[in-house]
Amino acid sequence: MRRVPGRLRRTWAALSTGERVVLAAWTMIAVQLLLRGWAVAGSWFYADDFIFLGKEATGEATTAWLFEPHNIHLMPLGLWLTKLVGAVGAFSWTAAAAEILVLQLLASLACWWMLRTFFGDRPGTLVPLGAFLFLPMSFPTVVWWAAVVNQLPHQAALYACLAAHVIYLRERRRWALVMATVFFALALGSYTKGLLVPVLLVLVAVLYFAEGGVLRRPWRALVDYWQAWTAYGVVAVSYLAVYLTTVPGTGRPDLGVLAETVDLSLTTSLAPSMLGGPWVWSSLNQVGGVGPRLFVDTPTSLVALSWLVLGMLALVAVLRRRRAWFALLLLAVYALASAVLVGAGRAGDFGVASASLELRYFADLSGVVALCLGLATLPVRGAVGSSEPRTPVVLDLHVGRRWVAAGLAVVLAGSLWSSWSYARPWHDPVQMPQEQWVANATEALTEEPVEIPDTTVPDSVLWAAGFPANLVSRLLSPLGDRVEVVDHGTDLRMLDGEGNLRPATVADVPRTEPGPDGQCGYSVSEETVIEIVPVLDFDFWLTISYLAGQDGSMTVSAGRTEVEVPVERGLHTAYVRTQGAYGSVTLTPAEGTTLCVDNMNVGFLTPLDVPQEDE
Structure with missing residues (x-):
């Protein structure tokens, strides 16, 4: 048994640095899948999931349906993914969970491809990869299937698009441009935030693959890579044409809502989540605190501490490395654009807090944070200019590896706590009934x-x-x-x-006065009109309590409803769903049918609270 570790050490020593990095990256991705697999296995279908499953089961999930908006999202790829699960069987969470984990694997592999395309197989890429894999920023998208089907495909397409885009910028390979264009289209087909992908594509080209000053760089990027901008532009314009003609307009966004959303999103949600937060979640305004969805509730002191730590790290990076501020600019612009998009859409309909403090709307930033962490600390392969040590040294700061490892361990521990805390309600049968x-x-x-x-x-x-x-x-x-x-x-x-199953009843006082026929109430042997307390024009249920001496039928007319209902011998209740306003009910028994009507109720059906065995 002692020979095995020694053999493993020799095998590890025989690997090149790049091979070790790749093996470590695959191991980290496997660990992430195990952790998220635990979270997914304990969850189940929730909210919009049932809408998607119902569409597939009723045959409404046609090709045309794929291009119908869901809320304000145009997400044909996401809806197609729901069809795959719906076709497997009735409420198959096994199929949904398998789909979630496959999509998570694709997103993680796409992020790894992006990082190694930018920076190569160097050990420094493992820290950004770890940030993507384990920071809780993207965790809320994993346990809710309806969020998964647009968020994870969007993430995979976004990161793959960036990787292919950089290959094109560096090598001018047309196949890379074709791939980047296809991935851009897939990002748009997954999630509305695909509209922000060009922000990253343009900034990467201008900051890292164009020469000159502030004004010359954009011009050179435009001229040198015009084929890319043409291809991306055609896809973006085509999508916008479909989106604007398909999705109902939400009106002009309120500037106050936009400002509040940007403020709350950037200060309270994103900053702590970059360091393993938010650490504390709340149910926000959900009734009674019941429901699995949780929102960022980081204490103000920890929010301030997060900003202090991030500010110090950014300052150290800028003072120690040239062009490190490029990465900060890219992250700031994309984060701001994300917050504005959320403020223009979700916040206007559901409130600033519920939009800004729900991390799933910023899940794609997990990969962008990872990329920018690499851009700030590592050189970009083939770039005109990228991050490099300053000479002469501006800040001579030496931090021991143990301190760095301790800091990363604290962030990892906080990330695992935040993720576990978020998953708990999704595993709780009380909050997930x-x-x-x-x-x-x-x-x-x-x-x-x-x-x-x-x-x-x-x-x-x-x-x-x-x-x-x-x-x-x-x-x-x-x-x-x-x-x-x-x-x-x-x-x-x-x-x-x-x-x-419980007996159905209308919990209301009778709508009829006592009948004129003594104990029989209303004797019905021919067409009989019974006056009731007037009913408004709404869909209600009418219940008719009666006693019949034989089986038969009768026609019930009320409002715009006229239907024949069976009459059974003995004491029973007839139920009719009515439409329209009415102040009387007409009962027309079939020939040979007589009955005594006791009373009538109108209202909404509620289950009678009695044990089933006593029915």
């Missing part, structure tokens, strides 16, 4: 054929803003013909807050 609700509903609806009203599911499963996706017929559509919803019936049962 969707899986158990769907499991209970699936079991209840497969035990026996049962007709249920098409009511909405609890907000804890899918919020009301998702209507009509929060209807039982939509959310459970992946179960296929096991779900049979009706708009009328007798003694209907419905799914309760836990997904179990």
Whole structure:
């Protein structure tokens, strides 16, 4: 057993520096996949996920649907990825988790390709790679499938586009330009933030692959690489043409909202996350604090400390290395553009805090931070000018490797804590009740054929803003013909807050006065009009409690609704979903059908809170 470590040491010693770096990078990526695999395995479908699964199950996920906007996003690639999972089977989290991890692997490999393309296989690239792999900045995109399908493909395409772009700038290879253009198109097809990719492409060309002063550099970059700008421009203009004609306009962004979003995003969200934060999360304004989504809640003292540390690191880099400020400029411009885009879109509809303090909107910055860390400390291969030690030395500062290692260990520990803290609610059945609700509903609806009203599911499963996706017929559509919803019936049962079947009722006072026929209430043997408390023009359920001496049927007319419902012998309740305003209900029994009507209720259906065995 003692010979194995010695053999491993000899094998390691036989490797070149570049081979060691590549092996170390692959090991780090594998560790990241294991950590994020743990986070994904404990999560489940949430919110928008059910909308995507329902579209696939009902046959609405057509090619045309791929180019329909989701909220304000035009994301055909992301929607196509949802089709793949939806086609596997009903609520297959295994398929979704596998897709998430494959996309995470692609994003990590793309980031590694970007870093080694810029800097080569040198040990210094492992620190930026580690920043991308383990900083919690991109962690919130992994546990929520709806965020994954646009965020991770966008990240992979962004980093791969930068790598191919640099190969073109350095070697003028046309295949590299074609690849960069394709990856740019994929970034746009994944996420609206793909519009910011040209910001990075232009800055890299101007700062690192063009000569001259402040005014001459942009001109040289424009002239020397005109083919790239033409190709990227065609893709960007084509996307914008489709986007502006497809996505409804959100109006002119409020300047105050933009300013607040930029301020909160840059100061409170991004700065701590670059050092392993935010360390502290909160549920923000979610009702009762229930729900898995968490928002940055870094204490003010730690925000200030983060800025102090980042400022000191930036100052040291600028004083010790020429052109290190290029990297700071690139990061600042892209971060500012990201915050402005979020402020112009998400913040206007959902509030500044919920947009600025949710890190998933800035997940792509994890790779940009990694790139800029490398740009500040390492030379760029083939660049006209890049980071290099200052001569003469301006700041003669020697920091021992142990101190550097200790600092990196602190950041890594904070990153792991922040990531673990974020994942906990996604593993908590109290804050993620969707899986158990769907499991209970699936079991209840497969035990026996049962007709249920098409009511909405609890907000804890899918919020009301998702209507009509929060209807039982939509959310459970992946179960296929096991779900049979009706708009009328007798003694209907419905799914309760836990997904179990319970008798349906209208929790309201009767809409009718006591009937004139004594204990019979309203005797119905021919067409009978019964006056009720007037009902507004809205979709309500009408319940009719009756006693019948034989089976039969009757026609119920109320508002714009007229439907024939069965009548069963004995004491029962008829249910009818009505539309329109009305102040009376007309009952027309079939020939030979007589019944006594006790009372009628109108309102929303709620499950009767009684044990199922007592029904």
